[in-house]
Amino acid sequence: MASISEIPYSPIRRGNEENCRFIKCPSLHSVFHRKRIGKKTYEDSCKGCPLITRANDNSRLIEHALLCSGIEGVVKDRIRSSDNHHDKQYREDHGADKLMAEFFARNQIPFRVTNCPIFRKFLSVVSCLNSEYMPPGRETLSRNLIPELAAKARESFQKLVNETEDFSFSIELDHWEDLNGNSLLGIIATTNSGQQHLLRLENCSMTGHSHLKIFESIKEAIKDIPAFEINSFVTDNASNCLKARKKIVAEIDSRWIQHRCMAHLLNLIIKRLFTYEDLKECLTRVRKLTGFIRGNQSTSHCRQNTQSTETHRRSLVFLHVSVVYALSFKRGVAKHNNRDAPRRSQTRG
Amino acid sequence: MPREGLRREAKDNLDNTLTLFADDDLWIKVYKSLEILIRLTKCIALAERADGTMGDTFASILRLYEDLHSNDWSDPFKAHALSCILHYVNPMDLEEFDLMLAPYVLDKRFGMRYLTICWHLARFQKNGPHILNVWLPQRITQSLSKKV
Numbered sequence: 001m002a003s004i005s006e007i008p009y010s011p012i013r014r015g016n017e018e019n020c021r022f023i024k025c026p027s028l029h030s031v032f033h034r035k036r037i038g039k040k041t042y043e044d045s046c047k048g049c050p051l052i053t054r055a056n057d058n059s060r061l062i063e064h065a066l067l068c069s070g071i072e073g074v075v076k077d078r079i080r081s082s083d084n085h086h087d088k089q090y091r092e093d094h095g096a097d098k099l100m101a102e103f104f105a106r107n108q109i110p111f112r113v114t115n116c117p118i119f120r121k122f123l124s125v126v127s128c129l130n131s132e133y134m135p136p137g138r139e140t141l142s143r144n145l146i147p148e149l150a151a152k153a154r155e156s157f158q159k160l161v162n163e164t165e166d167f168s169f170s171i172e173l174d175h176w177e178d179l180n181g182n183s184l185l186g187i188i189a190t191t192n193s194g195q196q197h198l199l200r201l202e203n204c205s206m207t208g209h210s211h212l213k214i215f216e217s218i219k220e221a222i223k224d225i226p227a228f229e230i231n232s233f234v235t236d237n238a239s240n241c242l243k244a245r246k247k248i249v250a251e252i253d254s255r256w257i258q259h260r261c262m263a264h265l266l267n268l269i270i271k272r273l274f275t276y277e278d279l280k281e282c283l284t285r286v287r288k289l290t291g292f293i294r295g296n297q298s299t300s301h302c303r304q305n306t307q308s309t310e311t312h313r314r315s316l317v318f319l320h321v322s323v324v325y326a327l328s329f330k331r332g333v334a335k336h337n338n339r340d341a342p343r344r345s346q347t348r349g
Numbered sequence: 350m351p352r353e354g355l356r357r358e359a360k361d362n363l364d365n366t367l368t369l370f371a372d373d374d375l376w377i378k379v380y381k382s383l384e385i386l387i388r389l390t391k392c393i394a395l396a397e398r399a400d401g402t403m404g405d406t407f408a409s410i411l412r413l414y415e416d417l418h419s420n421d422w423s424d425p426f427k428a429h430a431l432s433c434i435l436h437y438v439n440p441m442d443l444e445e446f447d448l449m450l451a452p453y454v455l456d457k458r459f460g461m462r463y464l465t466i467c468w469h470l471a472r473f474q475k476n477g478p479h480i481l482n483v484w485l486p487q488r489i490t491q492s493l494s495k496k497v
Contacts, residue, residue, distance in 0.1 A: 194399050259445035262396040262406045265437055270389050272433040276426060282378040285369055292366045 027079050028058065031065040046070070097136050101145035111138040157189075157197045158224060167231040168192045171199075171222060172261075174236060175209055183209055187221040211243035218248050232257035236264040385430045388413045404452035408459050410438060 032044040037054070044061060045052045048070020055061065065071055065079050104111060113119055115138050123135060136145060161169075173187045187200040200221035207213055222230065233249060235241035237260050249256050274280065369375065392413065396406040417431045440446040453459060 257448060259448050262403065262449075263393050265443075266389060266393045266396060266406075266410070269433050269437050270386065270393075272436060273385070273389070273430055276429045278378060278426065279382050282375060282382060285372075285375055286379060289366065289369060 028061055028065065030075055031068070031071055031079070032061060097140075097145055098149065100135050101141055101149055104141060105146060105149060111141045114138050114141060153197070160191070160195075160197075161225055161229060164191065164229060166228045169225060169230050170232045170234060171218070171230060172234040173214070173218065173241065174261075175204075175238065175241070181205075185209065185214065185217055187218060189222075189225065209240055211240040211247065214240055214244035215247050218244060219252075227253040230256055232259065234259060234261055236261050237268060381424070381426055385413075385417075385427070388416070402452060402456070403449060404456040404459065407449045407453040408456075410434070411453070414438075 031048065032046055035043045035045070037043050041054060043052060043054050046064065046068060048068045051064065051068075053061070053064075062079060066076050103109075104113075114135050120135070168191055170190045171187065172190060173185065175183065175185055177183055182203050183205045185200070185202045185204050186198065189197045189199050191197075200217060202217055204213060204217075230253070233245050233256050235245045235258075242260070245258050249258050274283070392406060392409045395401050395409050414431070414434055417427055417434070420427055422428050422431075437443065438446075443449070
């Protein structure tokens, strides 16, 4: 008679009532025989002893498998080493949930995606291939995991502050509006090596963004950084930011270098350049032309067709579209030039 | 007939667009404006780069200024572009001009190539070109002042 450890792990067939799968812990398959008795309930019978249970609780089944005298030590070791991977403690230790939260935070994906049925279905399909991981929900992400990540980032930043040399941080701040019209204020600390850390992100739609409010926010944000570690202060050219910057430099440490954002300065130059009448007119005409090309049915159809091609997609789009545009416009211009010319007679000799 | 009216309107629209497209003046203007805009956007790209420095950005602005300055001033657009740059990058309005100049001058890569332009810009300052006197040895400033 073959021992339990020699029994091969047979592939699972869904819908087979006699041989149902252990969802959370596949290795239990070599210890228990599972039979479906309801929609989500199973009856598990131990292969080493006459125990029959309807507990459906993996932790209890694992506990029994480890204690059962009829199960061989090799199987027990396998359960200990591999099957524990799927329990909660393992997930916490190896940080699957944290990695998932980091993935969402870094790519700025809305948390509601975790509750999307198609995403969950995709993961369940993937999990059939290898593991049984299911992602945490939106609430867990926003209430527990993301704050944990933020706390960890804050901790590492504090460590960096303690380790770095004097005058090594540059503080930058900016105001912007999000898609919902909320006014946001972001304060960032940049190290000498170019590493950036978000110190504060504030929704100031209700509180307003006067220079005093900004001053308070900056003060709150840099309270953990010693004054001698800050090298410079960078803001854009907005008057409230300038005032707040000057005030904080005057009040805390006058040695801090303060200057405005170079990219913003250049952007202002470009904006001023566009006040030139000829350039304005030129822009409106070019916009009209591009609008025509985009709105034209035949050109958009060509564009869609080229975008759907499989091979050399990117290069083909540009090549094909430009050729098509050139042809259609050439024909159009020729037609336009000859519109008043008499039509060629279609009669044949 | 509404259908005919629509057709006529579409035809007029197409005619107008084609006239616009065939207009050579438009493309010349677009080319001229893009010539300057591309240079300015390159300056922004330098400023926004993760490893970009203040010296690099300031050098690129000075390079653009030099190109425009040595170009034909009869083109009103180029004169306008020059005035736009001078409106913002001058020591009278830009408090950080000293700070922008210092990393440029101290960076050996640039070899102080555009120092004459800096000198020109510094002359706009109220109390004379004290920036250069601070940052450069007296000998160089003296020789520069002779040239200017």
